[in-house]
Amino acid sequence: MIEIDNVSKWYGPVQVLRDCSTHVARGDVVVVCGPSGSGKSTLIKTVNGLEPFQQGTIRVDGTSVGDPATRLPALRARIGMVFQNFELFPHLSVRDNLTLAQVKVLKRSRDEATANGLKYLERVGLLAHQDKFPAQLSGGQQQRVAIARALAMDPVAMLFDEPTSALDPEMVGEVLDVMTGLAQEGMTMMVVTHEMGFARRVADRVVFMDEGRIVEDSAGEAFFEAPQSARAREFLARII
Numbered sequence: 100m101i102e103i104d105n106v107s108k109w110y111g112p113v114q115v116l117r118d119c120s121t122h123v124a125r126g127d128v129v130v131v132c133g134p135s136g137s138g139k140s141t142l143i144k145t146v147n148g149l150e151p152f153q154q155g156t157i158r159v160d161g162t163s164v165g166d167p168a169t170r171l172p173a174l175r176a177r178i179g180m181v182f183q184n185f186e187l188f189p190h191l192s193v194r195d196n197l198t199l200a201q202v203k204v205l206k207r208s209r210d211e212a213t214a215n216g217l218k219y220l221e222r223v224g225l226l227a228h229q230d231k232f233p234a235q236l237s238g239g240q241q242q243r244v245a246i247a248r249a250l251a252m253d254p255v256a257m258l259f260d261e262p263t264s265a266l267d268p269e270m271v272g273e274v275l276d277v278m279t280g281l282a283q284e285g286m287t288m289m290v291v292t293h294e295m296g297f298a299r300r301v302a303d304r305v306v307f308m309d310e311g312r313i314v315e316d317s318a319g320e321a322f323f324e325a326p327q328s329a330r331a332r333e334f335l336a337r338i339i
């Protein structure tokens with residue numbers, strides 16, 4: 100579903116991705132981890148065209164992201180993205196947050212968008228909160244709304260960039276539970292996270308990055324049981 104081949108990226112003179120190659124098969128969960136500044140966010144943002152890259156190719160469901168002929172808004176509509184800081188529209192109710200892009204981008208009718216949005220809101224356990232504004236919800240609830248909003252677009256894959264890093268510890272579990280459910284239902288997911296318990300439970304593969312390189316790309320269990328590189332061993336020793 101996602102193919103990343105020999106991707107390199109520079110910010111001005113500074114190279115932040117170095118010849119990165121990996122893939123996410125349909126229905127698989129790939130966890131991306133590594134030290135701060137290693138390029139995890141940059142890599143995941145290149146997948147839905149939020150960050151341009153100078154070398155290599157990325158294909159999502161067969162569409163080449165870097166091809167100038169590719170319409171990025173249409174591509175992004177098919178890839179759900181959830182960030183660290185929720186990024187809900189603060190001036191819109193939860194219900195309107197869920198429907199806006201469905202109506203504007205997918206041209207669904209308001210009734211259809213609302214029915215679909217509320218279906219996903221129920222799924223993340225927040226149907227009773229549909230009339231509230233984001234500021235009236237806890238961080239964990241806001242992140243669950245953000246996930247429901249992404250799912251309401253019927254994405255072919257979901258990208259998560261440290262979705263629980265900004266949460267108080269007691270709210271991390273509720274968000275990981277939603278993500279675990281998605282994984283078990285076969286959603287294709289690429290997840291940047293430091294939650295190694297979650298990674299161990301759901302990751303089909305783990306990609307470990309350091310200094311812009313993919314240093315390790317292993318089956319989940321293999322990564323945790325026997326990391327190949329010294330950098331990954333150090334990283335795991337510090338984080339677990």
Ligand code: ADP
Pocket residue numbers: 110115133134135136137138139140141142
């Ligand atoms: P991670 O998510 O692994 O912490 P990032 O992908 O955010 O790492 O960053 C990778 C590198 O790119 C870092 O050295 C960071 O300072 C640099 N970087 C990120 N965004 C920008 C930007 N907009 N301009 C210049 N450098 C950036």
Ligand code: MG
Pocket residue numbers: 139140141261
């Ligand atoms: Mg990051």
